[in-house]
Amino acid sequence: MDLVNHLNDRLLFAIPKKGRLYEKAVSILNGSDIKFHRSQRLDIALSTSLPVALIFLPAADIPTFVGEGKCDLGITGVDQVRESQVDVNLAIDLKFGNCKLQVQVPQNGKYTSPEQLIGKTIVSSFTNLTKEYFAKLENTTIENMKTKVKYVSGSVEASCALGVADAIVDLVESGETMRAAGLTDIATVLETSATLIESKNPKSDTQLIETIKSRIEGVMTAQEYVYCTYNAKESQLEELFKITPGRKAPTISKIGSDGQWNSVSVMIERKRKGVILDELKLKGATDIMVFEIQNCRI
Numbered sequence: 120m121d122l123v124n125h126l127n128d129r130l131l132f133a134i135p136k137k138g139r140l141y142e143k144a145v146s147i148l149n150g151s152d153i154k155f156h157r158s159q160r161l162d163i164a165l166s167t168s169l170p171v172a173l174i175f176l177p178a179a180d181i182p183t184f185v186g187e188g189k190c191d192l193g194i195t196g197v198d199q200v201r202e203s204q205v206d207v208n209l210a211i212d213l214k215f216g217n218c219k220l221q222v223q224v225p226q227n228g229k230y231t232s233p234e235q236l237i238g239k240t241i242v243s244s245f246t247n248l249t250k251e252y253f254a255k256l257e258n259t260t261i262e263n264m265k266t267k268v269k270y271v272s273g274s275v276e277a278s279c280a281l282g283v284a285d286a287i288v289d290l291v292e293s294g295e296t297m298r299a300a301g302l303t304d305i306a307t308v309l310e311t312s313a314t315l316i317e318s319k320n321p322k323s324d325t326q327l328i329e330t331i332k333s334r335i336e337g338v339m340t341a342q343e344y345v346y347c348t349y350n351a352k353e354s355q356l357e358e359l360f361k362i363t364p365g366r367k368a369p370t371i372s373k374i375g376s377d378g379q380w381n382s383v384s385v386m387i388e389r390k391r392k393g394v395i396l397d398e399l400k401l402k403g404a405t406d407i408m409v410f411e412i413q414n415c416r417i
């Protein structure tokens with residue numbers, strides 16, 4: 120099949136082709152029911168469930184493709200968007216790919232604050248953000264700053280040991296890579312996470328874009344909440360609803376023949392479910408159960 124000829128009538132959605140964001144981006148597509156089959160070595164996949172073509176690109180190039188309106192939607196890191204200096208909408212925070220872009224120097228070395236690096240050589244894959252950061256620190260423009268900023272595309276952490284840099288600016292999540300290279304962080308340039316980005320001049324039908332965004336928001340909500348049900352006596356409900364107020368309000372159904380008992384269903388935050396279940400039990404709720412929400416629209 121000549122894939123390229125099938126692209127004109129489809130919304131182009133840019134997805135990281137590999138690296139840290141790839142798997143979770145694909146899992147969001149699966150959760151949103153954007154079905155596709157990607158042939159080996161092909162960077163374009165046509166969705167079989169929506170008029171969408173997925174374009175697999177390096178995370179660093181995705182802001183440019185969306186910013187220039189070549190793709191209507193994309194998934195990448197906020198760091199890549201800021202570095203690319205493009206004008207796109209940050210549509211949905213996808214709550215993965217969380218890390219920090221940090222200034223790093225040799226452990227136990229002579230530098231302990233970023234001000235001491237003014238006029239020195241800094242190596243990074245994020246040269247625009249690094250220049251912006253040091254120009255601000257020097258209180259001058261990028262053209263007039265004294266600090267030298269050099270680009271390398273990867274293995275940035277080797278630069279200090281190789282004598283290429285006095286410091287580096289690179290991403291840190293657990294800090295393992297930084298510590299293994301004998302480095303320590305002294306300042307944060309940017310905090311980042313993965314985001315859905317949207318062209319400001321979309322070519323596709325806006326209804327289709329809204330449908331995709333609503334599906335992705337549904338996946339995010341389903342990840343954030345779980346569904347909880349419990350039984351309780353009428354007299355206990357007021358106290359129990361303080362623990363489980365729900366997104367809008369709990370759903371209540373009368374159960375049993377004496378009119379005393381109620382079944383309550385409510386969405387609760389996944390990360391607080393242990394504490395919430397403990398409190399519900401203490402305040403008299405019974406038959407407490409928690410279920411996964413596979414998908415939802417809110």
Ligand SMILES: Nc1ncnc2c1ncn2[C@@H]1O[C@H](COP(=O)(O)OP(=O)(O)OP(=O)(O)O)[C@@H](O)[C@H]1O
Nearest residue numbers: 137138139140177178196198199216217218290292
């Ligand atoms: N350690 C990390 N933890 C969480 N998110 C990260 C981490 N490293 C990078 N990211 C996020 O993933 C994006 C892509 O980084 P990655 O290192 O995967 O780049 P890549 O060059 O596309 O892939 P590869 O490193 O496989 O060549 C970064 O811009 C950042 O938003």
Ligand SMILES: O=P(O)(O)OC[C@H]1O[C@H](OP(=O)(O)OP(=O)(O)O)[C@H](O)[C@@H]1O
Nearest residue numbers: 139273274290291292293294295296297
């Ligand atoms: O703080 P940590 O948990 O160690 O993560 C940070 C590392 O992760 C990223 O690189 P990645 O491992 O994706 O490989 P890369 O250097 O090829 O980009 C980033 O560039 C750091 O080197």
